[in-house]
Amino acid sequence: MNASLQIGFAIGSVAVLLGLMALIRHGASTYGLSAEVQRKLIHIATGLYALSWPWLFPDRWPAYMLVGITLIVLIVLRVSRIAKAGVGATLHSVDRRSYGDILLAVAVGLCLFLARDDLIFYVLPIAVLTLSDAAAALVGGAYGKRVFHVEDGVKSVEGCVTFFVVTLVIALICLLMMSTLPATRIITIALIVAGFGALVEAASWRGFDNLFLPIGILIVLADTMHSDLLRLFGLIVIFGLTLLAFRVLFARLGVGLHVSRVNVTMIFLLLAATSYQHAVTPILALAIHIWSRQTNPSEDRFPDLDMVAGLTLASIGWLVIGEAVGWNAILFYGMTSMAFAAGLASLALATAPVATRVAGLAVTVFALLAIRLWTVAISTDTSGWAGPMWGATVATLLLAILPTSLWPGAFRKDRILKLTFLSLLLPFVSYVYATELFGLLA
Incomplete structure (x- = not known):
């Protein structure tokens, strides 16, 4: 594919994104779609499209150019009038402060860059971000009964369980299709990825999971793909003990459980990276x-x-x-x-x-x-x-x-x-x- 065609795809992609947002906005007024459903539809559509980038853009620079253009468009869509009444309402009608739309674009570009030619480090994190996150939000919103507080909002246990299960399935499929690892290591790594991802999802706030989740999974994958089973089991034990220890310690210091989970996630990533x-x-x-x-x-x-x-x-x-x-x-x-x-x-x-x-x-x-x-x-x-x-x-x-x-x-x-x-x-x-x-x- 020549450079001109790749540039055309990049520019056309932004036009398609705006058109999709307008279509979803129209559908929302016709069928009464909630603000959260509108956001997740955009999230799923852009994430699925981003999964094709390694094959759609043989040269990486048009993809990075697309990320740059998308960021400019997303910032413009945050202008108050557009954000509340125009196509930007598909992203900004929810009643909470979030940078998720911008961080999603940044995460796609960073994962593509950091993964290089090892596609599993791109495909798996973006697939989890696209599918697991949306499934957790939609299931949690519709069926969540057991809730816990995150910053000034709430999340549900049902949503976190959904995230874990969907992520586990995605990780198993990606590792089976895109690696030559033995089955025992694939299952263990998939469990680590799903557990880590569920913790990030449970601890997320203001849309930061759109960045921390895929980058974190990429780092965890890079750390575990070449580890033996003993070290993998050791990571699981250390992760669990650290989570328990921080919960006890932070409770004595008067720090909430949400902050405890966030700090454990940060420390685990530091040790993995x-x-x-x-x-x-x-x-x-x-x-x-x-x-x-x-x-x-x-x-x-x-x-x-x-x-x-x-x-x-x-x-x-x-x-x-x-x-x-x-x-x-x-x-x-x-x-x-x-x-x-x-x-x-x-x-x-x-x-x-x-x-x-x-x-x-x-x-x-x-x-x-x-x-x-x-x-x-x-x-x-x-x-x-x-x-x-x-x-x-x-x-x-x-x-x-x-x-x-x-x-x-x-x-x-x-x-x-x-x-x-x-x-x-x-x-x-x-x-x-x-x-x-x-x-x-x-």
Whole structure:
């Protein structure tokens, strides 16, 4: 297929999407379709179409162009007048805040990029996102009786069970058709994928599952596809024990079950995506956040969920950057998580006496640098990285500590958003400098 035809498919796809939205909007007024049904019809249609992309676009760049155009269209559809009265109403008539439409497009593009030529890493996550998510929402909405709270909404046990069953079937089919693994490993991996996916679905909020679910499944697949049965069973045991431990611990700290599930999901992904030593500082940042929210709470409505969302998005961002550039980004990700931890520790100490604050921050910085030294020392795969970069590391910690120490009041609102910016700024600049220095972006 030549380039012109692929571009034509990409542009035509957006036109078809708008036409489909208009058709569903018309059908909604004719047959009385609920806002949730309208959203899920669009979700299913776009997801099924996205499954054809690896074959429809032999060259990947037209697919990425399609994702970019779609994102622009979706942002335009969020304009108030269009979102409530035009075709955008098919996506934005539900009575809750959600970024699911935008995150769905981002997830498709990222999965296509990260999967490369290994199609199971694209097909399985997008199939689960398309079918399991829609089935859970529709079954839960129609038959859900046993409900639990998520952020300011509710989910149902019936919906989660539906998600698990549908995901299990999808995973079994994909693994049987697209891998050469033995049956026992296929069944075990399918159970892990279904269990992890159901937890993400149960813990999702504001449509973040449209991003976290497929990327998370891709990461879990990449971690388990080449593991033996003993390690797979070990992962299941560790996952279950961690979920139980966090439920008990967070209950004692006055943190809800939803936040407990979200944190377990985050930690499981960290351990699946990277070596354990590189997961220490982000896990430490999550722990320090619990401390800071008690000694110096923010005015944000859902600070715990914001923390997980900020750290997860930063993690995914560094994963994608590292894959795109081909230059190891793990130590720059470590800088980011160290800055999160330092900034949160600074805010946690903001109400303490000056001497206590100085001593506490000194201990925090020393501990973070010691963890950094240990991480660098035991890391065996040092190909494609620029070394520990102590100057940039110390500067990143100072950038996180100084504003939060001098102006803690400025972090009462949008705390995690501001910390995310501070934590990413110097690591990103350092990464660009390092890659240019070694000629990788030339």
